[in-house]
Amino acid sequence: xxxxxxxxxxxxxxxxxxxxxxxxxxxxxxxxxxxxxxxxxxxxxxxxxxxxxxxxxxxxxxxxxxxxxxxxxxxxxxxxxxxxxxxxxxxxxxxxxxxxxxxxxxxxxxxxxxxxxxxxxxxxxxxxxxxxxxxxxxxxxxxxxxxxxxxxxxxxxxxxxxxxxxxxxxxxxxxxxxxxxxxxxxxxxxxxxxxxxxxxxxxxxxxxxxxxxxxxxxxxxxxxxxxxxxxxxxxxxxxxxxxxxxxxxxxxxxxxxxxxxxx
Numbered sequence: 019x020x021x022x023x024x025x026x027x028x029x030x031x032x033x034x035x036x037x038x039x040x041x042x043x044x045x046x047x048x049x050x051x052x053x054x055x056x057x058x059x060x061x062x063x064x065x066x067x068x069x070x071x072x073x074x075x076x077x078x079x080x081x082x083x084x085x086x087x088x089x090x091x092x093x094x095x096x097x098x099x100x101x102x103x104x105x106x107x108x109x110x111x112x113x114x115x116x117x118x119x120x121x122x123x124x125x126x127x128x129x130x131x132x133x134x135x136x137x138x139x140x141x142x143x144x145x146x147x148x149x150x151x152x153x154x155x156x157x158x159x160x161x162x163x164x165x166x167x168x169x170x171x172x173x174x175x176x177x178x179x180x181x182x183x184x185x186x187x188x189x190x191x192x193x194x195x196x197x198x199x200x201x202x203x204x205x206x207x208x209x210x211x212x213x214x215x216x217x218x219x220x221x222x223x224x225x226x227x228x229x230x231x232x233x234x235x236x237x238x239x240x241x242x243x244x245x246x247x248x249x250x251x252x253x254x255x256x257x258x259x260x261x262x263x264x265x266x267x268x269x270x271x272x273x274x275x276x277x278x279x280x281x
Contacts, residue, residue, distance in 0.1 A: 020100055022133060025079070026149065029124060029136055032074050036067050036122055037140040040107070044117050061114065064088055067106035067122070075102055085258070087231045097130035097257050103234035108137075109207030117141065123209035125234025127257060135238030137213040146213040148242040156217050164243045166269030167221050172199040174274075175211040175223035184226045186250050186262050187279050192224075195278040212236025212265050216243055222266035222274060224250065229260045236265065246271040250279045 040063060049062040068088045075084055082100040084091035094101065102124060107113050109120030118141045126134040135148040148154040154161045174195070181192050196202055203220065205211050208228055214220040216239045225232075233255065237247050248254065250262040252275050266274060 020079075020128065020133075022149070025126065026134060026147075028074070028078060029126075029134065030145075032071060033122060033124075033136060033138045033145070036070055036106070037138060037143075039063075039067060039070065040113075040122075040140050048114060061107070061110060063113070064107045064110055065090070068104060071102075071104055071106065071124070085230060087229065094258055097127060099129065100133075101127045101257070103127065103231050103257065105209060105231035105235075108209040108232060109205070112206045119205055119210070120207050121209045121213070123231060123235040125231075125236075125238055127234070130257060132234075132238035132241065135235040135242075137209045137235050137239065139210060139213075146216055146239055148216075148239045150238065150242060152242075154216055154239050154242045161216060161243060164215070164218075164240075164245045164267045166267055169198060169270065169273055170200060172221040172270060173219070174199050174202050175204060175214070175220050176202050177204045177206075177225070180224070180226045186226050188281075191278045191281055195274065208232040208263070209236050212240055212247075215240055215245060215265055215267065221270055223263070224265075224279075225263045226250070227260060228263045230257050233263050233265075240265055244268050248275070250275075252280065 043063045065088050068086045068090050072084055072090050075082055082102060083094055084102045085094055086104045105123040107120050108123045112119040122138040124136045133150050137146040146156055181189060208225055211220060211223045215223060240247055245267050247265045250264045255261060
């Protein structure tokens with residue numbers, strides 16, 4: 019049986035060490051490659067940090083499974099057992115161009131159920147984490163349950179790219195949503211944007227294409243506080259597949275889903 023308190027202690031230590039490795043790299047020249055397109059970047063640091071976590075997990079928890087963005091984990095076909103879903107640097111474009119506004123994201127699941135979630139803003143030293151059934155925390159301080167805001171006061175995270183063209187939601191519906199809410203933002207790190215919902219900095223977040231390592235940690239955070247996360251069609255997310263993602267505070271999720279995304 020997994021000792022979750024020990025796992026939590028280990029993750030906190032590893033996040034601190036990994037964060038230092040990342041900030042130490044700022045003075046060195048990055049080795050940058052592209053993946054699916056010229057804007058989908060990966061660096062030698064992304065790869066090194068994923069390998070660092072995998073090495074630690076393999077040493078301490080050899081029976082656990084690992085799904086990682088950079089491909090050093092496993093090819094998983096089901097969610098049985100304990101699975102670590104890792105994004106070593108979520109927001110690599112920001113890491114390359116800004117050296118800020120990126121995060122380490124780790125979600126740990128047991129038989130498909132979220133147990134521990136971590137989003138670590140390395141540069142600002144802001145740690146968002148959740149322990150299922152216990153609560154969610156920001157730098158060690160327990161966060162309150164999320165409450166529904168008026169739509170007209172809502173801050174919504176959405177990338178402008180999806181407002182130009184996408185195959186999932188009519189763009190006129192998204193244009194109307196943008197007009198009806200208070201404002202929109204785009205950080206360039208899905209994990210951080212979900213963490214911002216947990217702390218009340220955002221009220222909702224919409225993405226048309228994310229992978230499990232983008233949303234795994236944020237899902238645990240938001241759901242622990244009573245928020246909702248689904249596809250833009252209101253369907254449950256698959257931890258092993260990429261999909262659209264819609265995250266929001268309770269109440270607001272239903273309103274945006276039915277009045278804008280499904281119309």
